[in-house]
Amino acid sequence: MSELRKIIVFLVVTLIFIYMIKINFSLLTKYGHKKRLSALLILGLGLISAGTFFDVIAFLIDIRLNDIISICFTAGAIIFGTYIILWSRYIINIITKLHKKAHNDSMTGVYNRVGFELIFREKSMEDNSFYIMVFDLDKTKRINDTLGHSKGDEYIINAANIINEEIGINGFVGRTGGDEFVAFVKNIGEEGINEIKTLIKKRVANIKNMEGTQISIGYSFGEREGNNLKDLLEVADKRMYMDKNNRKI
Incomplete structure (x- = not known):
């Protein structure tokens, strides 16, 4: 045995x-x-x-x-x-x-749509007092057509870095499309949100070696303007398009 x-x-x-x-x-x-x-x-x-x-x-x-x-x-x-x-x-x-x-988005390093929605669910359950910001880069097509797609990618990466840096510890950023981004921002008040908007617009407009770079921004407030991410994005998108159209007038 x-x-x-x-x-x-x-x-x-x-x-x-x-x-x-x-x-x-x-x-x-x-x-x-x-x-x-x-x-x-x-x-x-x-x-x-x-x-x-x-x-x-x-x-x-x-x-x-x-x-x-x-x-x-x-x-x-x-x-x-x-x-x-x-x-x-x-x-x-x-x-x-x-x-x-x-x-995470492989090109910019920020969250992709899946990653953003996952973290959003976690954070929004902790506190419904927050802002959703949306960003749409302008002149991307012109840069791609005149300077090449590598410059267009550089423009998107630079803008993503700017948004990420200005949001900082106040939230997190995701890329939702080619030149579109979204951010979750804790409740820093409308004054704080407008300050972030101003800083991002200024820095994007001054990206080196690129002329005419601009960004349209909108936002919504989670406590009063929507019960879920979809509703909040719709409100923020409307304000973002108003921002874009106002600049064209």
């Missing part, structure tokens, strides 16, 4: 060894190969597997390999434990990157 138990342990450990190597290389190949992690896995589980193998051999041919078996198990456990710690950090890093990719 003891012989069978040792053989079963050896086979189980060997199967785990093979399975872990397969999973390890599958993930590392997909998300970036880490030779140190692979080496720790092979060495750690390899030593543990060797320990179970020597345990079976020692029992079958009746020789004493206790010291060798003990060294294999101890060293293997330490190395494999180190691997588990590093592997966990590696997986957390992958999850963080995937989460950011799923919820």
Whole structure:
């Protein structure tokens, strides 16, 4: 019975060894190969597997390999434990990157629509006293047509950075379209909102190496102008188009 138990342990450990190597290389190949992690896995589980193998051999041919078996198990456990710690950090890093990719706009770095709506739901449940601001860049098509799409992208990125910097710790920003953005802003009062509007408009109008850059801005207040994001965006959009049309008059 003891012989069978040792053989079963050896086979189980060997199967785990093979399975872990397969999973390890599958993930590392997909998300970036880490030779140190692979080496720790092979060495750690390899030593543990060797320990179970020597345990079976020692029992079958009746020789004493206790010291060798003990060294294999101890060293293997330490190395494999180190691997588990590093592997966990590696997986957390992958999850963080995937989460950011799923919820952030790759070009500007601000939230995409999905990410913005997710954070909005969390924040709006905490307090319904907040502002929604919408932004629409003007002259984007002209810049794309005259200076090229790379300059158009640069314009959008610069504007996103300006909006993000001016909103700062007062809220968060999302990109909802090509040159359209939305921001959640905590209740800083209409005076604070208008100050942010003025600063953003001034900075966008002075983006280097680009002439005629402008931005239209509208906002709504969560406590009195809507019960959900859709309603608040509609109110903010109307004010944004009023801002755009007033400038054309």
